[in-house]
Amino acid sequence: MNLSIQNVSKQYRRDFWGLRDFSLELGAGVLGLLGPNGAGKSTLMRILATVTGKTGGTVTWNGVDIAKHPDDLRQVLGYLPQDFGVYPNLNAREFLEYIAAIKGLDAKSAKRRIDELLQLVNLADAAKRPLGGYSGGMKQRVGIAQALLNDPQLLIVDEPTAGLDPEERVRFRNLLADLSGERIVILPTHIVSDVEATATSIAIINQGQRVIHTAPETILQAVEGKVWTWVVSSEEFAKLKQSHLISNTARRSDGVHVRVVTEQKPKGDAQPIPATLEDAYLYYVQTSRSNGAI
Numbered sequence: 001m002n003l004s005i006q007n008v009s010k011q012y013r014r015d016f017w018g019l020r021d022f023s024l025e026l027g028a029g030v031l032g033l034l035g036p037n038g039a040g041k042s043t044l045m046r047i048l049a050t051v052t053g054k055t056g057g058t059v060t061w062n063g064v065d066i067a068k069h070p071d072d073l074r075q076v077l078g079y080l081p082q083d084f085g086v087y088p089n090l091n092a093r094e095f096l097e098y099i100a101a102i103k104g105l106d107a108k109s110a111k112r113r114i115d116e117l118l119q120l121v122n123l124a125d126a127a128k129r130p131l132g133g134y135s136g137g138m139k140q141r142v143g144i145a146q147a148l149l150n151d152p153q154l155l156i157v158d159e160p161t162a163g164l165d166p167e168e169r170v171r172f173r174n175l176l177a178d179l180s181g182e183r184i185v186i187l188p189t190h191i192v193s194d195v196e197a198t199a200t201s202i203a204i205i206n207q208g209q210r211v212i213h214t215a216p217e218t219i220l221q222a223v224e225g226k227v228w229t230w231v232v233s234s235e236e237f238a239k240l241k242q243s244h245l246i247s248n249t250a251r252r253s254d255g256v257h258v259r260v261v262t263e264q265k266p267k268g269d270a271q272p273i274p275a276t277l278e279d280a281y282l283y284y285v286q287t288s289r290s291n292g293a294i
Helices: 041-048 070-074 092-102 107-120 136-147 166-182 192-198 216-221 234-243 277-291
Strands: 003-013 016-026 029-034 056-061 077-080 154-157 184-189 201-206 209-214 227-232 245-252 255-261
Touching: 003 041, 016 029, 016 041, 016 056, 016 201, 029 166, 029 192, 041 154, 041 184, 077 136, 092 107, 092 136, 107 136, 136 154, 136 166, 166 184, 166 192, 184 192, 192 277, 201 216, 201 277, 209 216, 209 277, 216 277, 227 234, 234 245, 234 255, 245 277, 255 277
Parallel strands: 016 209, 029 184, 029 201, 077 154, 154 184
Antiparallel strands: 003 016, 003 056, 201 209, 227 255, 245 255
């Protein structure tokens, strides 16, 4: 099982590229694709899902070019786009039956699979309610269910936890972890905690280019010894924001407790602390802006 992305680019206007020379090699597991809003995550996902074309480069699924033979991938693809929509007059079961028919599932297999998925996404009790009356989080869970209908080998879930409450988010993270051993799962998001809980590898994208692709531990190792904390006044904090990469703050009675990512110890009473994935993500994004993505 292999998804190969080689030097893929997407040009929207003469002076604007959504992607430029983006490359990845993926096998079974969960890829956490981290990047700021507008970095190119959704553009890449639409290309992989054969929804939109690319300007240059190649994407192959098990050695087959998906631009030339899109059906080879579509048969094994599950896709939850960021802007997923539903038919408001259908209930969840009717909607999933409709999607199952589009995907070519026979009626008996579809019914069994829909029953399983409604339980999995915690919608069995609401299965006969019209989707127009669902909350945003409930609609998102319907979207997750439809992406899993054909038991896909490649599962793309674009910003999947948007609108989910904390309990639902944890449930979905656990689901992704359970699925990862037997398929390729791509999780594009800007929510670092979602990636931290599920990803077996992480790629960071910024300004349409790949910054890094490696194991979570390797990304963390790169910022060890570069994260510091100390207490400053509100006045000092205003100045500090202009000169340092601040990953977190907390206001206390003794001042502002700041967390800073920097190569050198920032001042005399700053103390080193263990790096988090969010520290590393911010560090790589800022570095790519300064030096150009690699």
